[in-house]
Amino acid sequence: MKQIRFDAFGPPSQAARCCEVPAPGAPSAWEVLVDVEACAVNPADLARLAGRYGELPKLPATVGLEAVGRVVDCGASVHDLAVGDRVILIGNDNWCQQRRLAASQVFKVAPELDPLQLAALKVNACTALELVRRHATLERGAWIVQTAPLSGVGRAVMQIARHDGLRTLNIVRRSDAIEPVRAAGGDAAIVDGPDLAQAARAVTGSAPAMLALDAVGGDGVARLAKLLEPGGAIVNYGMLSGKPIELGCDELIFRGIGLKGFWLTQRLSRMTHVQRNALMAEAVELLRLGVLRAEVAATYPLDAVGRALRHVDEPGRSGKVYLLPNGPIDSGAGDRQRASPVLAAADPL
Known part of the structure; x- marks a missing residue:
């Protein structure tokens, strides 16, 4: 599968690269396997790539604070999630096509909500x-x-x-x-x-x-x-x-x-599971009511990550830039996705 990785800290569009890595495999009893649909790109992601964030990983590493996806497999002990459920990924390191993670690290959302909007809820x-x-x-x-x-x-x-x-x-x-x-x-x-x-x-x-x-x-x-x-x-x-x-x-x-x-x-790390889910539910409800809405600037495939990160740094950019690890998705911003020529364009590796 494809995953964004970086081997050294530096200018984000140069440090990030799209790699082929082994698939995560089947989930264990308390885990789920998720196909990642959309990842919002945040300033904190760029700061991590540049080595200017509050916590820095041991290299080589991956990145990605936000993502939304669909459950494609559940462990035997997972009973509150099912294949096909749309979920917000609570953890980090999400710029990849698939994640295998604990069921407690995803938050189930209504299927009719716009995945691009959902992908921007955790941070903003x-x-x-x-x-x-x-x-x-x-x-x-x-x-x-x-x-x-x-x-x-x-x-x-x-x-x-x-x-x-x-x-x-x-x-x-x-x-x-x-x-x-x-x-x-x-x-x-x-x-x-x-x-x-x-x-x-x-x-x-x-x-x-x-x-x-x-x-x-x-x-x-x-x-x-x-x-x-x-x-x-x-x-x-x-x-x-x-x-x-x-x-x-x-x-x-x-x-x-x-x-x-x-x-x-830091705030999320100090919350209990109940507190964290209550915060996510609060944000999702405001999205459902139409109170919250993020502007969409453009969407890019994983292998155009360099172009995506350069777009984030463009002066006067209006709206969020997203990565779509598994291709175009059905959302309220679908026309913008189809109109974007970068969806089919990849950066040279």
């Missing part, structure tokens, strides 16, 4: 749910401040916040991003800069903001603190700037601003 939607609903008690109408609103997590934050009756103040780097943010569901968008606090007050008036979600780091975090009420919290979950966080001691000491980090991989 679950991160957004944890950020919006777990870090502060917010009343309806309250403002949430966030950076990187057009990222996958940022879009999910806007969608969940609107569903929960919350409002989002979205900090962008360029004025031409304001309208796309509003179109994506943001209540307001302002450009970062020295006058950020004044611009924010003009939008929010006297309404308090107690929570800021940051994916960037750097000196912008100090400006975020100025937008929060005393006792507010900043949650950092990304490193887009590549720079250390800057925050004045006076914000922490005199205004009681809290600063903490969030890493979904």
Whole structure:
């Protein structure tokens, strides 16, 4: 079968290669065998390939935080899953055609749901749910401040916040991003800069903001603190700037601003099986209701992984890039799949 592997850390599109490896074989008593249908490509996947992630594997290794697939075989002791069931793969290392894994490491979903949307739930939607609903008690109408609103997590934050009756103040780097943010569901968008606090007050008036979600780091975090009420919290979950966080001691000491980090991989590892499944069910239900929806940029076969990863790095890319390990799938984005010339094009090995 085909699998994406890498032998050294480096530029993701150069490090990742498509290999032929032995098939995983029949499942043991408590395992299932899954044909992988779709894998969403995330910044964390690229960071792992580049050697800049929070945990790095022993090389050679494979990669892939997200996937959805169909069960093709069940072990003798597996009774709550059946051949043909569609499942979200909870574990990592999913960029391959087949996975054999413990039945406890998959989450069964309704067959009618779009597999491309399901393949983007574990990272973006679950991160957004944890950020919006777990870090502060917010009343309806309250403002949430966030950076990187057009990222996958940022879009999910806007969608969940609107569903929960919350409002989002979205900090962008360029004025031409304001309208796309509003179109994506943001209540307001302002450009970062020295006058950020004044611009924010003009939008929010006297309404308090107690929570800021940051994916960037750097000196912008100090400006975020100025937008929060005393006792507010900043949650950092990304490193887009590549720079250390800057925050004045006076914000922490005199205004009681809290600063903490969030890493979904660590969070999931500390959950019980029941807690993790409850989080997945929460995300799937929001997808079923039409609250959550990820934009689809393009789909690629495994042997075009280099092109897929270069696409992820393209400036101005809108939507997620997916790998389809076993070819085109039936989904709401089917027309986009058929229109993409890269589906039949492979990178030279």
